Amino acid sequence: MLSSEIDKWQYNNTNDSILKKVCIYIILLIFFSQILFAQSEKKKFFPTSAVGLQFFGSVGWLSVGYFRQTANKKLELGFTYGYIPEFAGGRIHTLALKFIYEPFRINIKPHFQFEPLQTGVFISKSFGKNLHFSWPDKFVGGYYWWPNSILAHIFLSMQASYVLNDRFVQKITFYFETNTNDLYVISYIDNNNRSSLHFTNIFFFGFGSKVYF
Numbered sequence: 001m002l003s004s005e006i007d008k009w010q011y012n013n014t015n016d017s018i019l020k021k022v023c024i025y026i027i028l029l030i031f032f033s034q035i036l037f038a039q040s041e042k043k044k045f046f047p048t049s050a051v052g053l054q055f056f057g058s059v060g061w062l063s064v065g066y067f068r069q070t071a072n073k074k075l076e077l078g079f080t081y082g083y084i085p086e087f088a089g090g091r092i093h094t095l096a097l098k099f100i101y102e103p104f105r106i107n108i109k110p111h112f113q114f115e116p117l118q119t120g121v122f123i124s125k126s127f128g129k130n131l132h133f134s135w136p137d138k139f140v141g142g143y144y145w146w147p148n149s150i151l152a153h154i155f156l157s158m159q160a161s162y163v164l165n166d167r168f169v170q171k172i173t174f175y176f177e178t179n180t181n182d183l184y185v186i187s188y189i190d191n192n193n194r195s196s197l198h199f200t201n202i203f204f205f206g207f208g209s210k211v212y213f
Contacts, residue, residue: 044071045070045071046068046069046070047070047071048068048070048073048170048212048213049066049213050066050067050068050069050076050210050212051065051066051067051210052064052065052066052080052208052209052210053065054080054082054177054208054209055207055208056204056205056207057155057177057179057204057205057206057207058124058151058153058179058181058204058206059080059082059096059122059124060081060082060083060084060092060093060094061082061083061084061085061090062082063080063081063082063083063208064080064081065078065079065081065096065098066078066079067098067210069212073102073105074101074103075099075101075102076098076099076100076102076120077097077098077099077100078097078098078100079096079098080094080095080098080122081093081094082094082096084128090128091128091129092126092127092128092131093127093128094125094126095127096122096123096124096125097122097123098120098121098122099120099121099122100118100119100120101118101119101120102115102118102159104117105161111162111163111164112160112161112162112163113160113161113163113171114158114159114160114161115160115161115173115175117156117158118156118157118158118159118175119154119156119157120154120155121152121153121154121155122152122155123150123151123153124151124153125149125150126150126151127149131149151181151183152181152182153180153181153182154179154180155177155179155180156177156179157175157176157177158176159173159174159175159176160173160174160175161174168213169212170212170213171211171212172209172210172211172212173209173210173211174208175207175208175209175210176205176207177206177207177208178204178205178206179206180202180203184201185202187202188201188202
């Protein structure tokens with residue numbers, strides 16, 4: 001009986017701790033987004049805002065983001081916060097700074113657009129157990145040569161958009177993305193045994209939606 005009460009207390013405290021961390025990261029995301037885009041001159045260069053929701057794709061099992069798009073609609077800059085729950089291997093929180101370039105789009109109908117190619121980079125910082133910016137002294141020096149909590153990624157994506165040009169909402173988009181990171185690319189290049197790390201193993205996939213306003 002006492003054991004079950006202790007387990008329940010530990011479970012509730014763990015959930016409360018996770019909720020507090022999620023709230024803190026979301027507040028930080030909003031805070032730094034406002035710092036980056038608050039000035040009037042920056043608003044002229046990034047006049048369009050967007051909020052996004054994404055599943056998977058190296059930034060969490062589920063992630064949310066805030067983006068700003070340039071006047072010519074070719075560049076985007078944004079922040080995302082993602083979380084991997086315990087059942088998916090985590091209790092890992094990830095913050096990312098993302099840069100997106102869209103060279104062209106295809107207007108299919110007045111309200112439909114297709115962006116067959118988007119590319120860019122993002123830097124992610126993850127927080128969780130066994131994630132280190134610098135490895136503890138107990139690990140052999142030089143064996144773990146990378147900080148596994150911070151990674152640089154490159155990605156490709158395609159996107160379909162429904163254009164409203166409404167007073168409040170400009171368009172709603174759905175996209176599919178694939179990415180890889182510096183750690184996996186270097187590991188693949190340095191790996192002499194291709195059977196243990198295939199080329200397809202270094203890519204990750206995600207999909208999501210954005211609302212532009």
